[in-house]
């Protein structure tokens with residue numbers, strides 16, 4: 001079974017992924033894979049240097065993700081180029097991981113961009129984590145983010161209405177951590193039944 005997991009910043013998506021992994025799911029973290037494919041020796045590495053030059057490297061020869069982000073930020077052509085390098089590399093790595101797993105595995109693809117990238121049809125089930133705005137702000141503030149940055153990022157992401165429209169299962173994370181665990185455990189029991 002292939003499950004897509006998403007949610008807005010601060011909703012608790014990563015926490016849900018962790019709980020699902022503890023319950024027995026195989027979680028594939030899309031952000032981690034996107035980083036991995038640009039590591040030295042990986043498929044995206046040479047491609048990035050070929051297209052963006054040595055200036056995106058740090059002194060040890062690794063891709064400096066911050067420099068790369070600055071380079072493509074506000075330049076749509078460069079951003080599209082980078083995506084055309086990273087996207088196929090991620091798809092191929094994810095396919096490789098999935099093929100290495102037994103058919104019985106319950107695989108959760110954890111991605112913040114499920115809706116923005118229109119990935120919903122790839123999955124047997126789409127799981128969306130929602131939380132009210134105040135809880136999200138509070139959680140992210142206590143993680144050290146600034147309110148203006150939190151609100152800017154929320155405004156840039158898909159809306160809760162868009163998330164609800166693609167969700168097969170909603171996990172509402174407005175309560176305590178214990179409530180979230182119970183909620184996710186119930187969902188897991190239904191998915192793995």
Ligand code: ATP
Nearest residue numbers: 008009010011012013014015016139175176177180
């Ligand atoms: P991001 O998009 O930034 O990765 P996220 O949606 O993955 O965010 P998490 O990292 O899971 O969110 O959660 C944000 C913070 O809120 C974390 O510090 C997490 O421990 C905390 N948190 C999540 N759910 C709850 C809850 N129900 N009660 C208290 N704290 C929570």
